[in-house]
Amino acid sequence: MIILGIESSCDETAAAVVQDGRRLLSNVVNSQVDIHAEYGGVVPEVAARSHIEVINPVIRQALREAGVTWDDIDAIAVANAPGLVGSLLVGVLAARMLAELHDKPLYPVHHVEGHIYANFITEQSDSLGSSRSPDVSSGPSSGTQPETQSRHEVRPDGTIGRAGDALKLPSRQPTFPMLALAVSGLHSQLVLFEGHGDYRLLGETLDDAVGEAFDKVARMLGLPYPGGPAIAAIATQGDPLRYALPKAKLKSPYDFSFSGLKTAVLRSIQREVGVDHTFASHKLPGLLNDVQRADFAASFQHTAVKTLVDATVKAVHEHSPASVVIAGGAAANQELRRQLSEKLPFPVEYAPMSLCTDNAAMIAALGYFRAQTLDPTPVDSVSVHPSLSMAQTVWNV
Ligand code: KG4
Numbered sequence: 001m002i003i004l005g006i007e008s009s010c011d012e013t014a015a016a017v018v019q020d021g022r023r024l025l026s027n028v029v030n031s032q033v034d035i036h037a038e039y040g041g042v043v044p045e046v047a048a049r050s051h052i053e054v055i056n057p058v059i060r061q062a063l064r065e066a067g068v069t070w071d072d073i074d075a076i077a078v079a080n081a082p083g084l085v086g087s088l089l090v091g092v093l094a095a096r097m098l099a100e101l102h103d104k105p106l107y108p109v110h111h112v113e114g115h116i117y118a119n120f121i122t123e124q125s126d127s128l129g130s131s132r133s134p135d136v137s138s139g140p141s142s143g144t145q146p147e148t149q150s151r152h153e154v155r156p157d158g159t160i161g162r163a164g165d166a167l168k169l170p171s172r173q174p175t176f177p178m179l180a181l182a183v184s185g186l187h188s189q190l191v192l193f194e195g196h197g198d199y200r201l202l203g204e205t206l207d208d209a210v211g212e213a214f215d216k217v218a219r220m221l222g223l224p225y226p227g228g229p230a231i232a233a234i235a236t237q238g239d240p241l242r243y244a245l246p247k248a249k250l251k252s253p254y255d256f257s258f259s260g261l262k263t264a265v266l267r268s269i270q271r272e273v274g275v276d277h278t279f280a281s282h283k284l285p286g287l288l289n290d291v292q293r294a295d296f297a298a299s300f301q302h303t304a305v306k307t308l309v310d311a312t313v314k315a316v317h318e319h320s321p322a323s324v325v326i327a328g329g330a331a332a333n334q335e336l337r338r339q340l341s342e343k344l345p346f347p348v349e350y351a352p353m354s355l356c357t358d359n360a361a362m363i364a365a366l367g368y369f370r371a372q373t374l375d376p377t378p379v380d381s382v383s384v385h386p387s388l389s390m391a392q393t394v395w396n397v
């Protein structure tokens with residue numbers, strides 16, 4: 001079964017073609033990172049407008065790189081929750097229109113669940129990534145050609161670059177029960193899956209998501225958006241134990257809180273540069289030297305990652321899952337991968353970086369597994385749900 005996935009929930013416009021929930025035929029991601037970096041974060045109106053400009057060329061390119069036509073596509077899956085309402089609408093309306101036009105079943109899916117299903121992609125077509133000419137000849141309104149080749153991948157050193165041709169994929173699909181640590185710019189959750197779509201939330205963040213904390217601390221340090229890769233990159237030169245930062249103590253061992261950690265970093269920076277808490281925070285980066293900046297990045301990353309890893313390890317001991325997966329943008333973090341490998345009682349295989357950050361291959365993979373158990377949703381009733389929790393989307397009941 002060949003599924004076209006469409007993803008536009010935040011600042012990446014993506015389309016991908018995946019066969020049987022495991023074989024990647026194409027994976028096109030048009031990132032708006034450069035646009036939003038100017039503003040220091042995602043601007044919702046700018047994001048929606050940019051999705052509109054590139055969505056059609058991105059979808060066309062995904063079909064072309066996969067070497068398929070509409071006749072080969074068995075179904076469409078689209079992320080319809082959660083995310084920015086204007087951004088979600090663009091992908092959902094495109095998916096609805098294409099499903100209607102080509103008479104294809106449509107499966108709306110949850111974005112965070114999708115991140116977790118990126119781990120089910122274990123094969124790729126030989127020709128993947130070999131296409132070099134973007135299929136954007138009929139650019140939309142502006143007449144300019146959108147850059148649909150800006151697929152990005154977070155490199156091991158945390159910087160962002162072009163995705164390589166071949167991905168290093170896990171050797172086999174995860175088995176159940178499966179423990180998933182989903183960590184993105186909006187979510188930090190530990191989820192226990194008993195089977196496809198059969199899961200329960202063990203815990204989640206009570207305030208900021210971990211990716212959001214990386215983004216906010218990056219700002220304090222004068223680092224660019226997105227903060228995760230920027231912090232990870234300079235943390236490699238810093239001392240993770242230079243600044244003692246507290247780990248939040250919560251009632252549930254599986255819940256997280258990153259807001260206190262973020263404030264602790266702020267107070268520690270203020271102390272280090274000799275100003276009080278009334279000092280304008282946007283002027284702080286200018287008072288830090290490179291060594292202090294790297295040490296703050298490393299110390300923050302160390303504590304944030306330890307928080308996630310401690311909860312994951314505890315859940316492994318309590319629930320004895322057959323597999324552990326990590327998912328979401330922050331799952332690209334090398335320190336997270338390192339600490340997990342060190343502390344888990346068995347080896348873990350990680351999804352490649354470019355399938356951790358937002359993409360549509362994960363949406364197509366999830367769409368396949370939903371299609372095995374669920375009827376498609378009537379096209380007219382597929383709407384967007386900007387703040388739908390994963391706890392409300394258990395589907396294999
Ligand atoms: O999943 P994602 O691409 O988009 C959302 O669904 O939110 O996650 C983006 C988040 C951002 O907050 C970004 O700073 C964080 O993931 N991120 C990282 C890394 N790469 C991206 N956080 C920590 N370390 C990284 N290497």
Ligand code: ZN
Nearest residue numbers: 184328329358
């Ligand atoms: Zn995401």
